[in-house]
Amino acid sequence: MSKFILLMLILSVLSVFTLLTFAEVLERQPEVIKLPKPNKKRGLPVMEALAVRASVTEWSDKDLSIQDLSDLLWAANGINRPEIGKRTAPSSQNAQDVDIYVFMKDGVYLYDAQAHSLVHLVQGDHRLLFFPPRPQQPPTEQMTVPPVVLLLVTDISRFRFGPEELKREWGAIDVGIVSQNISIFCAAVGLGTRPRASMDREKIRTLLKLKETQFPMLNHPVGHKKE
Numbered sequence: 001m002s003k004f005i006l007l008m009l010i011l012s013v014l015s016v017f018t019l020l021t022f023a024e025v026l027e028r029q030p031e032v033i034k035l036p037k038p039n040k041k042r043g044l045p046v047m048e049a050l051a052v053r054a055s056v057t058e059w060s061d062k063d064l065s066i067q068d069l070s071d072l073l074w075a076a077n078g079i080n081r082p083e084i085g086k087r088t089a090p091s092s093q094n095a096q097d098v099d100i101y102v103f104m105k106d107g108v109y110l111y112d113a114q115a116h117s118l119v120h121l122v123q124g125d126h127r128l129l130f131f132p133p134r135p136q137q138p139p140t141e142q143m144t145v146p147p148v149v150l151l152l153v154t155d156i157s158r159f160r161f162g163p164e165e166l167k168r169e170w171g172a173i174d175v176g177i178v179s180q181n182i183s184i185f186c187a188a189v190g191l192g193t194r195p196r197a198s199m200d201r202e203k204i205r206t207l208l209k210l211k212e213t214q215f216p217m218l219n220h221p222v223g224h225k226k227e
Helices: 001-017 022-026 047-053 066-077 164-188 201-208
Strands: 032-034 078-082 098-102 107-112 118-121 148-155 189-191 214-222
Touching: 047 164, 066 098, 066 107, 066 148, 066 164, 098 164, 118 201, 148 164, 164 189, 164 214, 201 214
Parallel strands: none
Antiparallel strands: 032 118, 098 107, 098 148, 107 118, 148 214, 189 214
16 A cells, blocks of 8 residues: 555646746756656647648737746757657758757747757846837737747758758758647647748857857747637
8 A cells, every 4th residue: 555655646746836937947957847748648649730730820828838948949959869869850860950049938949859858058038039029010010929939940060961052941841740740739739830931040149159060940939819
């Protein structure tokens, strides 16, 4: 009986952990945050997800849970065959050239797919680098800022061969595949997103100290849809 009670207590703690918001988890693990295992049985069947997929421009201010982040990042470009280290998104030459940077109000993180964790990079809220004010539009038409913005960056140095022009083309294609994974996942679980190319690339490059071979290509705001 004592072993049964201990097991139930452990499962209870794990369940509470997955319901925590990212901010609550951050208070406990500030530098490297180990994400919970992705829930691979979550969401609509793929055909239903495709049927409801739509771009979203308004999000509520409700934070994502740590489980939401885990599932989102794994679906985007996580390890789905650990025995050979391959991903949910294919890449040319299996270069695995696409990195996902996670921008939130407390800072910027890099998704480490191998460890399924978030590595803290930069302190502070830098989400407005993706949503600069547009003077020609009234405030009511400005896009709202969601709790999470995923930045997709290709590093063309990971391609083993080919001219630079072709490597950049391959990188753009690989980013597009990851982007579609994000869109389908969000549609399946009721989150809102849209792929966007608008961002302050130069400031982002400086903030993240990107190499010359790293190119920010797309960003995905993600959050709960505004009712």
